[in-house]
Amino acid sequence: MPTVRYGAIACERHENESTLDALLRSGAPVSYSCKAGTCGSCMVRVVDGSAPARAQAGLKDSWKARGYVLACVCHAEGDLTLAPVDADTQVAARIVALDALSAEVMRVRLACDSGFDFSAGQYVTLIRPDGLARSYSIASLPGEDLELHIRLLPNGRMSEWVRTAARVGEAVRVLGPNGDCFYTPGRPEQPLLLVGTGTGLAPLYGIARDAVRQGHTGPIHLIHGAVRAEGLYLDETLRALGGVHYKPTLLHADGPVDQVVLGLFPKPAGMRAFLCGDPAIVQTLKKKLFLQGLDLRDIHADAFLPAA
């Protein structure tokens, strides 16, 4: 079995175990959230040894060059000596506003201490002072403060903290941005189809406004699905949002969101779609839209994976 070293810790990595799991089993102080190679919070630096390319998938070139890997998807055959990544991979930020958008969703606004470049619709990983990390999509536009919509989960460690303990002025760290679910200029006349469930609305709220701001001329359809009316947490704002056709839909009243979307757009070929939120709904909708004629390369999807 290969040996993994991190600071004073040395442990054997069992077969089928990720490097992250081996580290956590040994008590190494490594942050993590998704355990699926997307959130970036378990990134570590390889000091000695060789990691497979898969462990660097999606990382910036400059990070790859520094030997950074995602421990959760790293299954190196040989021994590895690892160390924490440099501090500059994370940005220091402060909480500047905390508001309840509904009984289930908190809005958190963050001001970053240094410039933070992102595209509307990408996601960041929010890291609490104690290292707890969770990924959230960005609902704001470049140039604005970072706005995150945090769904309150029963026993959700980050969301419960945000609801009850976090205070304005509190220092946090931000990792990212990541993700390729964002608006790109070109083909401004193409109809846009934005579909999200729950807080899958957050990136779409950014993408829709970004498209308007970038001069998109085609229709922009924004469909927000919720189980009950209380889940339509930006209803008033979206009804007043210029340039966007907002369509709320409720599971109990209207049926599953994929059926609603296909009912509204039975021939989606030629549209550009952005699908965010519940992974099962995102996958179902992606498949159905493709089968109904939408080009797969015109479908941008961000399935919200739960924290592992």
Added chain:
Amino acid sequence: MEAAVDIFYRKVLTDGRISHFFDGVDMDRQRAKQKAFLTMAFGGPNSYSGQDMRTAHARLVTMGLNDSHFDAVVELLGGTLAELGVPANLIGQVAAIAESTRKDVLGR
């Protein structure tokens, strides 16, 4: 080529004989693989080794992948090309290249 990939992939996903083998796969990655497969079947650069084909399909073989499923894929490939107006003799050549992977795909 892009049009052929989309038509072919739609057929594969909706064909009751084989669609269950594609449940839960990443659609973007799968599309890229299908494009590589069609490129090879069209006589373009072959980025697969026989061992790659074996490894990639080993899980499906344990799920029961057999000759009937392979035949279904070749049939859908032929149907895709026919839809795009490819002449029958060329379709035959493409099918023959696809046929050459049968043993590796089925792990024999």
